Amino acid sequence: MENVKDLDPEIYALVKQEEKRQSDKIRLIASENYVSLAVLQTTGSVLTNKYSEGYAGKRYYEGQQIIDQVEQLAILRAKDLFGAEHVNVQPYSGSPANIATYLAFLNPGDTILGMALPHGGHLTHGAQVSISGRYFDAQSYELDAMTGLLNYDSIRKKALAVRPKILIAGHSAYPRILDFARFRAIADEVGALLMVDMAHFAGLVAGGVHPSPVPYADVVTTTTHKSLRGPRGAMILCKAKHAQAIDKAVFPGVQGGPHDNTTAAIAVALKEAASESFKEYAAQIVKNAKILAESLMAKGFTLITNGTDNHLMLVDLTNKNISGKEAAKALDKAGVVVNYNAIPFDKRKPFDPSGIRMGTPALTSRGFKEKEMYLVSDFIEKVIANPNNEMLLQQTAEEIRVLCSKFPAPGLEHLCKAVVQQ
Numbered sequence: 001m002e003n004v005k006d007l008d009p010e011i012y013a014l015v016k017q018e019e020k021r022q023s024d025k026i027r028l029i030a031s032e033n034y035v036s037l038a039v040l041q042t043t044g045s046v047l048t049n050k051y052s053e054g055y056a057g058k059r060y061y062e063g064q065q066i067i068d069q070v071e072q073l074a075i076l077r078a079k080d081l082f083g084a085e086h087v088n089v090q091p092y093s094g095s096p097a098n099i100a101t102y103l104a105f106l107n108p109g110d111t112i113l114g115m116a117l118p119h120g121g122h123l124t125h126g127a128q129v130s131i132s133g134r135y136f137d138a139q140s141y142e143l144d145a146m147t148g149l150l151n152y153d154s155i156r157k158k159a160l161a162v163r164p165k166i167l168i169a170g171h172s173a174y175p176r177i178l179d180f181a182r183f184r185a186i187a188d189e190v191g192a193l194l195m196v197d198m199a200h201f202a203g204l205v206a207g208g209v210h211p212s213p214v215p216y217a218d219v220v221t222t223t224t225h226k227s228l229r230g231p232r233g234a235m236i237l238c239k240a241k242h243a244q245a246i247d248k249a250v251f252p253g254v255q256g257g258p259h260d261n262t263t264a265a266i267a268v269a270l271k272e273a274a275s276e277s278f279k280e281y282a283a284q285i286v287k288n289a290k291i292l293a294e295s296l297m298a299k300g301f302t303l304i305t306n307g308t309d310n311h312l313m314l315v316d317l318t319n320k321n322i323s324g325k326e327a328a329k330a331l332d333k334a335g336v337v338v339n340y341n342a343i344p345f346d347k348r349k350p351f352d353p354s355g356i357r358m359g360t361p362a363l364t365s366r367g368f369k370e371k372e373m374y375l376v377s378d379f380i381e382k383v384i385a386n387p388n389n390e391m392l393l394q395q396t397a398e399e400i401r402v403l404c405s406k407f408p409a410p411g412l413e414h415l416c417k418a419v420v421q422q
């Protein structure tokens with residue numbers, strides 16, 4: 001970063017502060033991670049200088065000798081890893097990938113059916129504030145009030161009632177595995193396309209610890225930067241018969257030139273995701289989540305669905321007499337970074353809901369295992385019981401900084417060494 005330091009000391013200082021924050025804190029945001037140095041370096045490569053609107057062999061500008069190979073390699077690796085018939089690696093991020101999928105198959109006003117936002121669905125699954133809710137007739141299904149689980153019979157009923165053109169499965173905050181065969185059957189019964197948005201759990205699918213939606217879905221969308229641990233970007237995986245519609249919808253439908261530096265970094269991340277060590281990482285994410293969930297429940301915390309099968313958990317703090325936002329703010333001061341989150345049928349407002357969401361991908365990437373997860377739950381218990389004890393929050397932050405320094409994340413090793421030397 002020497003050049004940045006000289007040219008722009010303000011941004012340099014901010015990047016250094018963010019490095020320190022990422023190094024010193026227990027990061028439990030379920031959608032975040034630490035990418036490898038190889039992914040970081042590729043993201044920052046000169047591929048950022050190229051324009052390549054179009055697809056390999058059919059570009060609008062010359063000079064694609066190298067970029068075509070990069071993109072084809074990324075596509076090939078994604079097809080191999082997920083067993084997909086066709087892959088588009090150009091979406092700028094998860095939201096544009098979903099919007100492109102709608103553009104491929106829908107006209108304005110057509111009906112989509114997805115999981116309600118307050119129940120764990122994503123904005124782009126039909127929330128009213130999103131283009132997906134504004135331009136389409138967006139219908140939603142909810143979780144079961146008693147169990148907090150998806151109720152496939154009621155999803156089927158809703159689908160029969162509203163007859164969506166696209167049925168959407170996938171979530172940002174649901175701690176259980178989805179029944180893709182059941183979703184497929186419902187889609188078939190009502191003549192809908194099935195779209196699965198695996199943004200959150202794609203890394204678990206790649207690592208073989210979560211069933212794959214690819215055999216069941218017409219279209220699978222995913223971000224590349226969550227559990228999959230790649231650069232910020234997205235992919236659309238689909239059946240061969242939808243290839244042309246999807247490609248046309250991404251470009252020229254929604255986007256212009258792809259971000260070739262990102263495409264290359266996606267290829268690197270996919271190579272990593274095909275390795276044995278990635279399988280261990282994926283299995284450890286799930287183990288860590290289970291241990292953290294069990295240990296929090298043993299301390300009297302209420303978990304939606306009483307646990308987790310995947311990388312994330314949703315904690316209902318109602319019985320702890322603290323709101324999700326107060327808890328998240330206190331935890332952050334103490335060095336534990338989570339997000340406040342609505343729980344199903346939340347009685348509080350979305351901007352200050354009853355829950356917090358936590359996920360284990362980032363901690364797993366820096367080497368936290370079962371033993372450390374018990375420590376994490378101890379920290380959380382202490383902070384939630386004393387959210388206004390500034391002294392305790394500060395002491396906890398320091399303890400956490402020392403613990404974290406034993407688990408250096410890629411690119412942050414120098415910071416961890418500095419802590420150990422103090």
Ligand SMILES: *Cc1c(COP(=O)(O)O)cnc(C)c1O
Nearest residue numbers: 093094095122171172197199200
């Ligand atoms: C994160 C997420 C997205 C959107 O990804 P962005 O890259 O933030 O646009 C889409 N769908 C789901 C289910 C997500 O969790």
